[in-house]
Amino acid sequence: MFGRLRAWKRRHSLLVDTLALTPLALLGLLSTRISSTAPEAYGTSRVGTVGLLLLSAMLVVPLIWRRKYPVVAFAVVALVSFVQWVVGITVLPVNAAVLVGMYGVAARRPLKWAIAAAVVTEIGIFLWLLRTADSALDQWPGPTVFIVSIWVSGIYRNMRQRYVESLVERAERAEHERDQQARIATAAERTRIARELHDVVAHNVSVMVVQADGAGYAIDTDPEQARLAVQAVSSTGRQALAEMRRLVGVLRDDRTSGGEYAPQPGLEQLADLIEQVRASGLPVDFTRSGPQHEVPDGEQLVIYRIIQEALTNTLKHGGPSVRASVRVEYGAHDVTLTVSDDGRGASAARADDGHGLIGMRERVGMYGGTVHAAPRPGGGFQVTARLPIGQTT
Structure with a gap:
């Protein structure tokens, strides 16, 4: 009102x-x-x-x-x-x-x-x-005292107004700088994600070339093997096309160095990641549930990076004697990740002033998923992400 x-x-x-x-x-x-x-x-x-x-x-x-x-x-x-x-x-x-x-x-x-x-x-x-x-x-002194009192009240209002304006200006400048830093962090994350997805797509194309060459050699001597190779080319091509569509609008540094393209880490490397974190001194419980089905390489990379980022934050900010748990739940059309710990929770600074969370949101957002990161009511911190599987844009 x-x-x-x-x-x-x-x-x-x-x-x-x-x-x-x-x-x-x-x-x-x-x-x-x-x-x-x-x-x-x-x-x-x-x-x-x-x-x-x-x-x-x-x-x-x-x-x-x-x-x-x-x-x-x-x-x-x-x-x-x-x-x-x-x-x-x-x-x-x-x-x-x-x-x-x-x-x-x-x-x-x-x-x-x-x-x-x-x-x-x-x-x-x-x-x-x-x-x-x-x-x-x-x-003269009587009216002068009255005039001076009015004048002083005007001066006070002027000073107060200027002070308020300076506070507002500083707040606006701080907000602008914070938004600018967020935009810079977002651009950096998009650049890194684009480069990783570029490698995924390049790997898929390399697989298609190998399969196509194999089909060409086997088409006369082993038609069945050639048919399977062509099917593999078709499947891999659709997957690569879906990844390329998601790359539209994502900035990428064209100065990427050349060399052999290798697939980025995925679900098969999760066990190695968990063991690496355990070796760093963080006890981690790792469970998978639900019917495991094929997940595209790009989305496997998203799952891997979110778990890696969440566990890294636990190592940095969880405090002494902290324990973590990683749960991967496969649904009919999605995968849900839950990474939680019993550390310091809200009292700890998280994810490099929010840049890590920005990266998670950018990764999941490209596939139409959601991510939520917040302190747990009973203590500790939890990251929950849901990623639709097999949906193309």
Whole structure:
């Protein structure tokens, strides 16, 4: 509710500033009423009621733009008040517009302009006292204290507003830098993933070439073997095509060095990964469940990397005497990974400020999967990923 009200005030700032001057406009009407009772005493006999209303309008209307043009609004009000003094019209309640204008300058402009506005206001007060008081110097301190208090409140508002703006600016800059770092990390992860998938696809193409060569040699002597080789070429080609489709939009460094293409690690290497982690001093329980079926090479690489990343984070941040468990569950159309530990959980910094999690999400996202990483309610940390199997895009 308050947020909508503030937004409405920003959109209709001119209307709000006009309505805020209603008390000052009433003072203008009061000034006309008071001076009409004794025009000679107030020096208003020569201008009449219409002149007083015009004077009040000239003092009030410029303040409508006091937020956008505070110095100009104050200068106009001060000049009108000076002309009023020259004509011989005494101080009226509507002359409080000078104080409103001075406050606007102090609250919205640098200190030099605030000091200038205060000096002009003090000179105006001194001129009025010269005309109306027996001893202007004796009467001057009282109004000065009142003027200074208004001026100081404007200076305080100015300082507070600048402080808030600086906080907002720093917060926006920090958010921009954080987003930039996240984009850089995302680009780096995509580059690395693209290079790995490139190797997977290149390996599949190499297999297709070998199978096609074998089919060519066996087509006359062993037609059945040639038929199986051609089927292998077809299956491998479809798999390579699916991987290539997922590479679209993923950045890749063209400066990749040449050389022999080798398949990236997959499900068959999980046991070796678990043993390597155990040798590093982290006890790991590893289980598989469900009917194991064929998983494309690219998705095998995703499964391997997620488990590797999660266990690496446990080694880094889990603390002493931590234990981990890895569970791979095969479903009819997906594979679910769960890597959990009983370490320090939420109290530990994880995955290099979130870059590891970004990599997991990028990998799984290319295959339409999901990943969730968070502290466990009973202590420790858990990474859960679901990866659809055999779906092409």
